[in-house]
Amino acid sequence: MKHLHLFIFIVFSNFLQAQTLVDLSYFLPKNVTYNQDIPTPQSVLGFELGEWHVTHDKLVEYMKLLGTVSNRITIEDRGKTFEGRPMLLLTITSPENHKNVDAIRTQHLKLIDYKQSNQLNTDAMPLVVYQGFSIHGNEPSGSNSSLILAYYLAAAEGEEIEELLKNTIILLDPSFNPDGLQRFAYWANTNKSNSLNTDPNDREFHEVWPGGRTNHYWFDMNRDWLPVQLPESRARIVTYNNWMPNILTDHHEMGTNSTFFFQPGVQSRVHPLTPKLNQELTKEIGNYHAKALDNIGSLYFTEERYDDYYYGKGSTFPDINGGIGILFEQASSRGHAQETDNGLLTFPFTIRNQFTTALSTLKAAQEMRGKLLKYQKDFYVNEHNENEKNTVKAIVFGDDKDVAKTNHLAEILQRHKINLNRLNNDLTADGKHFKKETSYIISTNQTKSTIIKAMFEKRTIFSDSLFYDISAWTFPLAFNLDYAELKTTQNIGDAVQNVEVKKGEVTAKSKYAYLMEWHEYYTPKALNKILQKDIRVKLGLQPFSLDGQQFDYGTILIPVQNQNFDESELYDMINDIAQTSHVKITGVNSGLTLGIDLGSSYFKTIEKQKVAMLVGNGITSYDSGEIWHLFDQRYEMNITKLDLEYLKTVDLSEYTSIIVPSTKVKLDEATINELMDWVKQGGTIIGYKNAVKWLSTNKFIDLEFETSKVDAKNISFEQKEDFEEAQVIAGAIFDTKLDRSHPINFGYKNDNLAMFRKTTIFIKADSSSYNNPIKYSQSPLLSGYISKPNLNILKNSVPFQVKSLGKGKVVVFTDNTNFRAFWYGTNKLLMNAIFFSKFM
Numbered sequence: 001m002k003h004l005h006l007f008i009f010i011v012f013s014n015f016l017q018a019q020t021l022v023d024l025s026y027f028l029p030k031n032v033t034y035n036q037d038i039p040t041p042q043s044v045l046g047f048e049l050g051e052w053h054v055t056h057d058k059l060v061e062y063m064k065l066l067g068t069v070s071n072r073i074t075i076e077d078r079g080k081t082f083e084g085r086p087m088l089l090l091t092i093t094s095p096e097n098h099k100n101v102d103a104i105r106t107q108h109l110k111l112i113d114y115k116q117s118n119q120l121n122t123d124a125m126p127l128v129v130y131q132g133f134s135i136h137g138n139e140p141s142g143s144n145s146s147l148i149l150a151y152y153l154a155a156a157e158g159e160e161i162e163e164l165l166k167n168t169i170i171l172l173d174p175s176f177n178p179d180g181l182q183r184f185a186y187w188a189n190t191n192k193s194n195s196l197n198t199d200p201n202d203r204e205f206h207e208v209w210p211g212g213r214t215n216h217y218w219f220d221m222n223r224d225w226l227p228v229q230l231p232e233s234r235a236r237i238v239t240y241n242n243w244m245p246n247i248l249t250d251h252h253e254m255g256t257n258s259t260f261f262f263q264p265g266v267q268s269r270v271h272p273l274t275p276k277l278n279q280e281l282t283k284e285i286g287n288y289h290a291k292a293l294d295n296i297g298s299l300y301f302t303e304e305r306y307d308d309y310y311y312g313k314g315s316t317f318p319d320i321n322g323g324i325g326i327l328f329e330q331a332s333s334r335g336h337a338q339e340t341d342n343g344l345l346t347f348p349f350t351i352r353n354q355f356t357t358a359l360s361t362l363k364a365a366q367e368m369r370g371k372l373l374k375y376q377k378d379f380y381v382n383e384h385n386e387n388e389k390n391t392v393k394a395i396v397f398g399d400d401k402d403v404a405k406t407n408h409l410a411e412i413l414q415r416h417k418i419n420l421n422r423l424n425n426d427l428t429a430d431g432k433h434f435k436k437e438t439s440y441i442i443s444t445n446q447t448k449s450t451i452i453k454a455m456f457e458k459r460t461i462f463s464d465s466l467f468y469d470i471s472a473w474t475f476p477l478a479f480n481l482d483y484a485e486l487k488t489t490q491n492i493g494d495a496v497q498n499v500e501v502k503k504g505e506v507t508a509k510s511k512y513a514y515l516m517e518w519h520e521y522y523t524p525k526a527l528n529k530i531l532q533k534d535i536r537v538k539l540g541l542q543p544f545s546l547d548g549q550q551f552d553y554g555t556i557l558i559p560v561q562n563q564n565f566d567e568s569e570l571y572d573m574i575n576d577i578a579q580t581s582h583v584k585i586t587g588v589n590s591g592l593t594l595g596i597d598l599g600s601s602y603f604k605t606i607e608k609q610k611v612a613m614l615v616g617n618g619i620t621s622y623d624s625g626e627i628w629h630l631f632d633q634r635y636e637m638n639i640t641k642l643d644l645e646y647l648k649t650v651d652l653s654e655y656t657s658i659i660v661p662s663t664k665v666k667l668d669e670a671t672i673n674e675l676m677d678w679v680k681q682g683g684t685i686i687g688y689k690n691a692v693k694w695l696s697t698n699k700f701i702d703l704e705f706e707t708s709k710v711d712a713k714n715i716s717f718e719q720k721e722d723f724e725e726a727q728v729i730a731g732a733i734f735d736t737k738l739d740r741s742h743p744i745n746f747g748y749k750n751d752n753l754a755m756f757r758k759t760t761i762f763i764k765a766d767s768s769s770y771n772n773p774i775k776y777s778q779s780p781l782l783s784g785y786i787s788k789p790n791l792n793i794l795k796n797s798v799p800f801q802v803k804s805l806g807k808g809k810v811v812v813f814t815d816n817t818n819f820r821a822f823w824y825g826t827n828k829l830l831m832n833a834i835f836f837s838k839f840m
Helices: 002-020 041-045 058-069 094-101 103-114 141-155 159-167 178-190 231-243 277-297 347-367 367-387 405-413 449-456 522-530 566-579 621-634 669-680 690-697 717-725 786-792 826-838
Strands: 073-080 084-094 127-133 167-174 247-254 260-262 325-330 337-340 342-344 394-398 422-423 427-429 431-433 439-443 482-486 493-495 511-518 539-540 543-546 548-549 556-559 584-588 603-605 613-615 639-641 658-660 682-689 734-738 752-757 763-766 774-783 799-805 808-813
Touching: 041 141, 058 073, 058 084, 058 159, 058 178, 058 247, 058 639, 073 141, 073 231, 084 141, 084 231, 084 548, 094 159, 094 826, 103 231, 127 141, 127 347, 127 367, 141 167, 141 247, 141 325, 141 347, 141 427, 141 431, 159 167, 159 347, 159 669, 167 347, 247 260, 247 347, 247 639, 260 277, 260 347, 277 347, 325 347, 342 347, 367 427, 367 449, 405 439, 405 826, 422 548, 431 439, 439 493, 439 548, 439 682, 449 808, 482 539, 493 566, 511 522, 522 556, 539 826, 566 584, 613 621, 613 734, 621 639, 621 786, 621 826, 658 690, 669 799, 669 808, 682 690, 690 808, 752 774, 752 826, 774 786, 808 826
Parallel strands: 127 167, 127 247, 247 325, 613 639, 613 658, 658 682, 682 808
Antiparallel strands: 073 084, 084 167, 260 325, 337 342, 394 439, 394 482, 422 439, 422 493, 427 431, 511 556, 511 584, 539 556, 539 603, 543 548, 734 752, 734 774, 799 808
């Protein structure tokens, strides 16, 4: 019996090796000859494709080699990731096209100009296809398949490939997420067994937190095509606008027990701005994928689960640019070979499916070239015709108290090639005042008008109540900017060439004091730098005026006397900080004001802060990464990441604040008690989302919650899942009323604030009104979907509470104030909780 078991083990091991150790013939089309002078992936990697997970450095090495040996390929390094990895782009076409590639690109861009497009002979124009892979680093079959795709396009010979390259410009982006790909390859390779272990419980298939899905700061970069806040996104948007591709493919992976998905996806969940013809063409292209997958026996599905609603995804972004975006989702092996509901899933098999559909995309592009070029041309002609009928002729936005934040929205618009102008004159519209120096105006009648609509619209009526991603992203609300729609273009002034976040200034050298209003976006950066230099700083709890200038709640006071520096040293330091932090600091020569004088007890001393954040298994990596990014990239503040694995060994006494992002973690009683003692001694603990419930359950804060329960009436078993998902708030925007005298709201000039919500955590308002400084209004829905029962509860709830615990404070937010790095408008709430909690 022992010998029989050994025999079975050997046979099974050999079977696994045979399943995973494959050569190029497993992937490549049959009956095609290949140029022997073109190196294979194996010649550079040192292993057969799929035997190991390719690391990004090896991928780069191979792609660069192809760029030197093939006259079909040019290669471009478009910049570096946060971790310094190159973001490569391969342009692949015929050698003849390469000789005239700039002219071809210029000609292609005329398709989006309705004034020139009718003069074009599209029969002679190549199609542009942008093929991108593995924007989620732990979905590696895409990037691994890019190796075989690049080889095929460089080495294949014959009439078919020659015709394809003659009529197509292929932009190959082999790794949308170099940092994440590298992280996951390390995990999968270091946990691989020599005799492959296919047990789903093996460590190989369970990567450690935060995983390789995200980039350096733990962002899901497939949500950043519209906000473009990350370097990888900015590089690909430049490429996109340089070419305006007709097709963009986005190769992903999904759950291991799935099969293969390609769009069109759920048709009832397509954004209304997407033309119907877009979906018809997507389905027609899908027929090519179906045929190709049928030929190799791969299972798939096409009109379930995934949708085309949020325009910040790679597969949806082209839909507002006259192109066709296509999402591919391959069941993930999460390693090298794993047992699944559909049998043994090997890594080479996942690579082959991705490569197969990459080729079927190119076949569709070749055969549908005329249709797709006409569609892009007609898209912009139709757009112009709709613009002529549009009653909204321009949109103005700005904030004279926060120029940096205004400029950052303008930067996003310019990245999308949206034309910006200054105002001719100051303007009042919808009861809001716009100064020409600190506002921008956008004509809605321009080439990128559909993107403008997508970014600025507020939508509250939907044909479907289910969303794969968020249901609202209105940018001026996300930035907390005043904006208005105009029915005339008469106030459009000079065009803006380049948006710059200008350096700050100190208005005058003073022997008495310096004042900094708290409105500007980068004031937390400036305050932290000042405190780190051991300069004594105070916070004004009430407004006042001095020398004819109004100073609002939260004004920062820096006395000149009794500092550790003389007048000149202090001025030089403050001036440098003002300039590099983009803030205005006012030098004053008297403490006598209208309101609280500068020596008033309503000015409170602010302490230097040392902030920590809990991270690790059980903490939501997206939320914690967004906080880390905010501190590190925006405000240049250190934030210590305390992993739950060693939290109990940390001396917490050196930290002033500890942030707890959304979590489902269960800490032991001793650690909870240590955290509570730390708060009682004067610390501030700040909890987000699920951490609110955790803090309440563990007696850090006394809160009452409302719950929404909807009875399922006339709901069939088949409809059960959709019914339950419809009660989820997928991501919408709501109006809140502010008590601006409360320190959590310092720096906000208006009495209303738009806040993003993605949870169904409803905190009952406190019985004392002054303890509800942020409260949802009676008509809170600004944009997005929420069920009626949830909306009724929301009206009577609050998104924020702060309560004392001993000498310290417990601060909670029901939702993420730092969402995806583009919610500039609520970033300051966290900074106020950090710097001002002791005054709340």
